[in-house]
Amino acid sequence: MNKVSKFIIKYRILVILVIAAITVFMGIKMMDLKINSDIINSLPEDDPAAVLYKEIGEKYQGSAMGVVIIKSDSLYSNRTLSDINTITELIQNSDGIESVNSLTNVIDIYSDEYGIEVGHLVDTDLLPYSDEQLKALKKRVEEQEMYQGAIVSTDHKATIIIFTISADVNQEDVGNAIRKEINGLQLDQKILYGGLPMMMMELSDIIFNDMLWLIPTVFIALLIILFLSFRSLRGGILPLISVGIAITWTLGLMSILGYHITMIGGIIPVVLFAVGSAYAIHVINHVTENQQEDYHAGIVKSLGYLILPVFLSSLTTVFGFVSFIFGSYLTMIKDFGIFAAVGTFFSFLLALSFVPAVLSFAPPKKKKRKTENPLLNRYILQPISKLVVKYPKHILATWGIIVVIGIVGTFFINRSTNLASFFPEKSETRLAEVTLQDHFGGSAPVFVRFKGDVQDPEFLHKMKACALFMKKNPHISNITSVADLVEQMNDAMGEGMQIPDDRAKVEQLWFLLEGQEIMGQLVSDDLDEALIQTRFASISTTDTQEFIDDMEKYIAEHQSEDCQIELSGVPSVYVNMDKSLLKSQLGSLGIAIVLVLLLVTISLRSLPFGLMGITPILATVVTIFGFMGYTGIALDVATVSVASIVLGIGIDYSIHTMNAFNYYYKVTGDIAKATESSILIIGKSILINAISVGVGFSVLIFSHLIPMQYMGLLIALSMLFSSIGALTLLPVLINMRFKRRRLKGLV
Amino acid sequence: MKKLTAILLAILFSLGLGYQGYAQTGTEILKKLDQVMFSAKDLSAKNKIIITSKSGKQEVRESTVIQKGQEMRLFRFTSPASQAGIAMLSLPNDVMYIYMPAFGKERRIASSVKTQKFAGTDFSYDDMQAQPFSDKYNAKLIETTDKHYVLELTPKAKSEYSKIIAKIHKTEYYPISTDFYNQKNEKIKETAYTFEKVGKYWSPTEIIMFDLKKGSKTQIQMIQPKYDQGLSDDEFTIRKLIN
Numbered sequence: 005m006n007k008v009s010k011f012i013i014k015y016r017i018l019v020i021l022v023i024a025a026i027t028v029f030m031g032i033k034m035m036d037l038k039i040n041s042d043i044i045n046s047l048p049e050d051d052p053a054a055v056l057y058k059e060i061g062e063k064y065q066g067s068a069m070g071v072v073i074i075k076s077d078s079l080y081s082n083r084t085l086s087d088i089n090t091i092t093e094l095i096q097n098s099d100g101i102e103s104v105n106s107l108t109n110v111i112d113i114y115s116d117e118y119g120i121e122v123g124h125l126v127d128t129d130l131l132p133y134s135d136e137q138l139k140a141l142k143k144r145v146e147e148q149e150m151y152q153g154a155i156v157s158t159d160h161k162a163t164i165i166i167f168t169i170s171a172d173v174n175q176e177d178v179g180n181a182i183r184k185e186i187n188g189l190q191l192d193q194k195i196l197y198g199g200l201p202m203m204m205m206e207l208s209d210i211i212f213n214d215m216l217w218l219i220p221t222v223f224i225a226l227l228i229i230l231f232l233s234f235r236s237l238r239g240g241i242l243p244l245i246s247v248g249i250a251i252t253w254t255l256g257l258m259s260i261l262g263y264h265i266t267m268i269g270g271i272i273p274v275v276l277f278a279v280g281s282a283y284a285i286h287v288i289n290h291v292t293e294n295q296q297e298d299y300h301a302g303i304v305k306s307l308g309y310l311i312l313p314v315f316l317s318s319l320t321t322v323f324g325f326v327s328f329i330f331g332s333y334l335t336m337i338k339d340f341g342i343f344a345a346v347g348t349f350f351s352f353l354l355a356l357s358f359v360p361a362v363l364s365f366a367p368p369k370k371k372k373r374k375t376e377n378p379l380l381n382r383y384i385l386q387p388i389s390k391l392v393v394k395y396p397k398h399i400l401a402t403w404g405i406i407v408v409i410g411i412v413g414t415f416f417i418n419r420s421t422n423l424a425s426f427f428p429e430k431s432e433t434r435l436a437e438v439t440l441q442d443h444f445g446g447s448a449p450v451f452v453r454f455k456g457d458v459q460d461p462e463f464l465h466k467m468k469a470c471a472l473f474m475k476k477n478p479h480i481s482n483i484t485s486v487a488d489l490v491e492q493m494n495d496a497m498g499e500g501m502q503i504p505d506d507r508a509k510v511e512q513l514w515f516l517l518e519g520q521e522i523m524g525q526l527v528s529d530d531l532d533e534a535l536i537q538t539r540f541a542s543i544s545t546t547d548t549q550e551f552i553d554d555m556e557k558y559i560a561e562h563q564s565e566d567c568q569i570e571l572s573g574v575p576s577v578y579v580n581m582d583k584s585l586l587k588s589q590l591g592s593l594g595i596a597i598v599l600v601l602l603l604v605t606i607s608l609r610s611l612p613f614g615l616m617g618i619t620p621i622l623a624t625v626v627t628i629f630g631f632m633g634y635t636g637i638a639l640d641v642a643t644v645s646v647a648s649i650v651l652g653i654g655i656d657y658s659i660h661t662m663n664a665f666n667y668y669y670k671v672t673g674d675i676a677k678a679t680e681s682s683i684l685i686i687g688k689s690i691l692i693n694a695i696s697v698g699v700g701f702s703v704l705i706f707s708h709l710i711p712m713q714y715m716g717l718l719i720a721l722s723m724l725f726s727s728i729g730a731l732t733l734l735p736v737l738i739n740m741r742f743k744r745r746r747l748k749g750l751v
Numbered sequence: 752m753k754k755l756t757a758i759l760l761a762i763l764f765s766l767g768l769g770y771q772g773y774a775q776t777g778t779e780i781l782k783k784l785d786q787v788m789f790s791a792k793d794l795s796a797k798n799k800i801i802i803t804s805k806s807g808k809q810e811v812r813e814s815t816v817i818q819k820g821q822e823m824r825l826f827r828f829t830s831p832a833s834q835a836g837i838a839m840l841s842l843p844n845d846v847m848y849i850y851m852p853a854f855g856k857e858r859r860i861a862s863s864v865k866t867q868k869f870a871g872t873d874f875s876y877d878d879m880q881a882q883p884f885s886d887k888y889n890a891k892l893i894e895t896t897d898k899h900y901v902l903e904l905t906p907k908a909k910s911e912y913s914k915i916i917a918k919i920h921k922t923e924y925y926p927i928s929t930d931f932y933n934q935k936n937e938k939i940k941e942t943a944y945t946f947e948k949v950g951k952y953w954s955p956t957e958i959i960m961f962d963l964k965k966g967s968k969t970q971i972q973m974i975q976p977k978y979d980q981g982l983s984d985d986e987f988t989i990r991k992l993i994n
Contacts, residue, residue: 097935119848120860129909497854508853511833516849516860529804 007359009307013300016361023358027249030256037255040264041207042175043200043423044577046336050719053580056170056572060451065102065525066168067573068175069449070201072186073439075162075194080138085131087191092165094189098182099175103525106165107155110179111520112144116497125151154482157443164444166199168525175201176208183659196436199445200574203423206433211270211706219469222277223248229696230285239292242362243284244277246354251276254347263343266336268425268642271704271712275344278700278719279653280351282693283314284359289689291363299367303360311356313663316607318352323599324652331592331648333584334641341592341645380688382432388731389683393676395734403733406624413630419637421581422448422543425532426709433580437543445481450474450573452555456566458531459510462491464503466567473558479550485536486526489517541574545582552579581641585696589644593625598650608662616737617658620729621651628722637718642711646718653697657690661730665738675742679735688730694727771819777890780900782922783884784917787953793819798826798978801873805966821882823987840992857992866930873940873962873969875911888915899927913931925953952978 012019037716039624061067072091076084089108112125125144127143132138142160156163167182169175179201186195201551223244230240238350251273258265290310296302325348328341333722387507420426424447425436440447458462467487474480487503493513495501504510517523527534540551555571563569597618605614625647637643664682672678702725800812818824820908827838836852850857884890888904893916895901904915911932918927923946931940944956954976961968983990 121861513853
């Protein structure tokens with residue numbers, strides 16, 4: 005190791021140039037990184053609901069449904085209808101569109117004893133103009149279930165245009181093009197966009213904007229903290245430059261390997277700033293504090309001393325991230341784990357190469373030791389050390405109570421997987437979603453696929469029965485299936501709203517249906533499968549779970565050899581994601597605990613020490629879970645990662661405390677003195693590190709996505725708890741153990 | 752200076768004349784095409800409709816058809832068995848009657864939705880309408896070769912098409928192909944015609960419609976066409992439909 009350190013100092017210019025060259029290269033590659041917010045893509049390829057969802061998208065004119073909401077106080081006016089028509093035609097003529105359904109192009113089938121009249125609800129060649137015509141249109145909308153509450157809101161103040169996007173094009177690009185063109189029309193009406201493709205598009209915008217603002221914010225916040233802590237420009241800026249390089253390398257590598265920035269991947273830079281700067285800080289501190297006459301030899305010595313602890317510290321953090329690779333269900337969380345781990349490793353490498361190479365040019369001014377931060381000592385660390393020595397039982401009891409309260413709270417944790425709930429309540433996307441839920445039966449498409457002989461009356465009866473069952477759910481309103489169309493046609497033939505019992509009749513009614521555009525969305529070309537299509541209007545996980553459970557029960561009871569039934573759609577996907585969240589949480593946390601425990605045990609050569617070291621972090625994790633339960637912060641794609649990240653970072657504080665205690669116990673041979681000294685001396689750096697990591701993560705509170713905001717808040721809180729835990733709970737545990745004299749001689 | 756103005760005027764004048772000359776020719780060619788296509792008084796024939804989906808799956812239907820003038824037509828399907836006997840009677844003003852043997856009765860169907868596909872084929876009701884081209888389109892001659900004329904047809908009224916490029920036989924004036932463009936000026940459909948002389952008329956023995964967006968095609972073949980048999984209006988009644 006010494007050789008490497010000497011090499012770095014000797015060829016410092018070369019080292020800096022090589023790092024600069026890699027950085028420029030990676031920086032160029034980084035520019036090609038694309039944002040991908042497709043949540044469906046993030047589902048594992050063996051998830052049956054996701055597979056079926058994709059398959060339906062390819063087979064039935066696109067499962068990706070976008071919605072344009074037009075709000076107007078005068079919906080039935082020539083002008084508004086003209087605008088609706090303009091938008092409808094604009095979408096129809098856009099690339100990648102499979103179908104468009106709006107007030108101005110919807111088919112109106114009218115039948116009476118004389119026959120059937122197929123026309124459009126609105127004649128676009130001659131839009132209704134007179135009051136009489138407009139009133140007639142309103143009346144027709146009110147009469148028909150397929151219009152009111154489906155295309156026009158019940159209060160007649162909003163209408164929607166629903167479109168589906170082909171499975172073989174980029175949904176986001178299509179959505180973006182449409183939004184841009186519609187906004188370009190500068191219409192008077194209030195226009196909102198909904199549906200998964202539009203949400204994903206909005207999400208990409210937010211990810212981009214968040215990256216644009218949060219990265220400088222975290223940089224400045226950390227710079228201020230580091231400058232205040234070290235009172236030197238170099239101490240502040242060098243660690244941040246070093247991490248900046250690590251971030252560039254990480255993003256560049258992502259680009260080279262063909263990965264995209266996802267919703268959670270977007271915060272990798274913020275995470276690395278918060279986590280990775282500590283390593284460079286250690287190096288700068290040590291070099292500054294341990295200057296020798298031969299400055300360069302001093303640096304080499306410092307590096308030799310630092311390599312192991314800094315390596316261990318980065319390794320625990322890497323373990324925290326790596327745990328996502330094995331424990332997660334969503335690929336975007338796995339990818340986040342991989343690259344956050346890689347970035348942490350880069351930060352470690354650069355702290356031991358780039359930072360000393362730069363430092364070697366000029367020795368930093370040696371500061372007066374331990375006179376600064378008297379406030380921290382007097383008001384925080386001294387009281388803590390006194391408490392620990394005098395009232396260990398109180399501390400233990402306090403933590404015990406906190407943990408118990410935390411455990412109870414854990415049972416109240418909600419889970420959230422619905423994309424709509426990730427947007428702030430006042431955002432346009434959320435408003436659009438609320439409008440769709442309240443007035444249009446929601447925006448989350450549901451598909452029930454029936455396999456069998458589609459023209460068999462028995463088969464159609466089964467579809468009808470299933471649709472009737474689904475209608476009982478309060479969040480299901482408009483249902484479309486070929487069984488309904490057959491009934492309508494049967495009615496048009498004068499035989500009532502029912503499915504004919506004679507197969508020949510069904511086949512002949514089919515002849516009338518074949519020309520209808522909607523058939524492609526409901527029946528396969530080979531007539532061996534058909535879909536029930538509807539939408540689900542709640543973003544609540546409980547409601548969604550209930551619906552899926554009911555459906556699965558129904559399917560199990562009603563499917564047969566001749567009629568196989570499967571459920572898919574966005575709610576199914578959300579429920580699978582939800583189930584996976586808990587598995588992800590337990591899986592990644594379990595892996596992180598085992599890895600970290602193993603590492604601490606090996607590095608301290610003692611299992612009891614390993615267990616003690618991990619205790620404050622576990623207490624923190626439980627407290628945070630409890631906090632989530634009581635405050636209603638949901639477990640979601642971002643907050644699911646908090647526990648493992650906290651474990652990886654927070655364990656360092658325990659390691660520091662235990663190392664310090666061992667050292668001072670050896671020096672003084674007195675438990676109380678060793679406790680006091682270790683808290684006072686190591687406490688400062690633990691707190692400074694916890695504050696900077698906490699502040700770094702709390703920048704996420706300014707994100708425009710709710711999961712990120714909570715993730716920032718939770719990690720910041722965790723840093724507080726785990727650092728306090730390492731300075732209170734841990735020393736008490738160590739004391740108890742030493743007092744029992746069981747571990748004497750191990751030190 | 753005066754001379755220059757005169758020359759310029761002469762050039763402009765001749766350009767204008769030339770343009771007018773083209774326009775007239777385009778319209779004339781289209782009128783001649785209509786004469787070739789719609790000059791027979793009546794027609795009776797068998798049809799074979801072959802629908803090929805994107806995946807290559809084929810569906811064959813057979814029917815008989817009789818037609819009088821441009822607006823009276825009676826289709827009767829003879830196969831496949833599930834559709835045999837279904838008959839459709841088209842009368843003026845978009846009125847259509849359908850007869851379904853399984854129900855044993857007819858129903859009147861009026862459709863003003865012209866863009867809808869006709870009975871699962873790639874032809875829309877609009878495409879199936881036997882209305883002279885020159886009624887629906889303005890024509891402009893855009894190319895003349897030794898074998899054919901190329902016309903650009905633009906719809907007179909609102910249409911799903913922005914233009915149609917029609918290739919027309921130079922001496923016999925029957926269509927060889929038509930390409931349909933949507934409002935974004937993308938080619939969405941293609942039709943290819945095969946004509947044969949039957950008696951004194953050029954008769955379309957096969958029309959193939961390609962739906963470029965869907966990737967499917969529909970072939971309509973006309974077998975044993977007979978022209979000018981003197982069909983009476985009585986052949987196009989509901990009584991005959993049910994029969």
